[in-house]
Amino acid sequence: MTDVLDPALLAEAVAVAAAGALPAVTPLTPGPAQPGSPHVTAAFAGGAIAELDGGVPGAVVVLVGTELVEALASSPMGALDVAAAVQPALDAAARQLGAHARGARTLDLDAEGYDVTTELGGPFSTVPLIGAGIAAAVLVPEATLAGAREPISEDSEPAASVLADAVADSAPEPFVPAFGAAVAPPRGLELLQGVDMEVTVELGRTRMTVRDLLALTPGAVLELDRAAGSPADLLVNGRLVARGEVVVVDEDFGLRVTEILDANAAV
Structure with missing residues (x-):
């Protein structure tokens, strides 16, 4: 230096x-x-x-x-x-x-x-x-x-x-x-x-075999375990803390929080 x-x-x-x-x-x-x-x-x-x-x-x-x-x-x-x-x-x-x-x-x-x-x-x-x-x-x-x-x-x-x-x-x-x-x-x-926290919005989940994963190609559609219009989950460091609606803000996705979960429900 x-x-x-x-x-x-x-x-x-x-x-x-x-x-x-x-x-x-x-x-x-x-x-x-x-x-x-x-x-x-x-x-x-x-x-x-x-x-x-x-x-x-x-x-x-x-x-x-x-x-x-x-x-x-x-x-x-x-x-x-x-x-x-x-x-x-x-x-x-x-x-x-x-x-x-x-x-x-x-x-x-x-x-x-x-x-x-x-x-x-x-x-x-x-x-x-x-x-x-x-x-x-x-x-x-x-x-x-x-x-x-x-x-x-x-x-x-x-x-x-x-x-x-x-x-x-x-x-x-x-x-x-x-x-x-x-x-x-x-x-x-x-x-x-x-303290910085990792915040993730999750639309849904699914389970697949390795065979099906390897068969994925561009354009493939995955069916999730959640119906269209259902709220998305907000996770902080992997822990569920809230739910909300997915919105678009200036061409970026966002989440409008509609429900805050208490400590017992956030599991």
């Missing part, structure tokens, strides 16, 4: 980018970068790692606290994966490093003998993300910081400005409580408001 002022500043800029995409009730403020320790995972309940593409070596890890992990586990849509919830933050961190993040993988922090240093391939920097206490942390290998490239922009917003803001900010560093310090009581579903 050109014009890198300092690895610690770059690590903090990466954390700024990740913080903006991480589910949180209150804004997360990065603390100062510090040398990584394998014991840092003891202060967190979950995390995810994403390998980097685009010529930048290594990977990035985002660790999250009990609040988010418990909120994901008790979601009305069923248990949600930590890696899926953290993926946008890993994507943002990777762009700040001039790379692209591969699909995230959830870390098993409770595994016997687990060492995040092994996951990251060597020494790393840790940047805590502070909300009500330390809510999360971003871990970046030293080799990754050394091999970073020009930040990649998203939506025409110069990603380099994140680094510039981190360098230009002359305000005093925020108070950083010790890892493992007490945090505010859990806030449940509020934490999930920024």
Whole structure:
């Protein structure tokens, strides 16, 4: 990466980018970068790692606290994966490093003998993300910081400005409580408001033999298990939550919701 002022500043800029995409009730403020320790995972309940593409070596890890992990586990849509919830933050961190993040993988922090240093391939920097206490942390290998490239922009917003803001900010560093310090009581579903969910509209289903599937040709018609005019199903992460009418909006299909299903019916 050109014009890198300092690895610690770059690590903090990466954390700024990740913080903006991480589910949180209150804004997360990065603390100062510090040398990584394998014991840092003891202060967190979950995390995810994403390998980097685009010529930048290594990977990035985002660790999250009990609040988010418990909120994901008790979601009305069923248990949600930590890696899926953290993926946008890993994507943002990777762009700040001039790379692209591969699909995230959830870390098993409770595994016997687990060492995040092994996951990251060597020494790393840790940047805590502070909300009500330390809510999360971003871990970046030293080799990754050394091999970073020009930040990649998203939506025409110069990603380099994140680094510039981190360098230009002359305000005093925020108070950083010790890892493992007490945090505010859990806030449940509020934490999930920024989590991306896969929403699918299903017109109907059918069952076919492999022979019939292989015999499909352009123009073939499949009969579904639903009569014409019946409502379509709205599924969130595979879970039925509503039904509605298929409509056309500016030449695109849409769904006009006509019925919201309660938790017992949405199965």
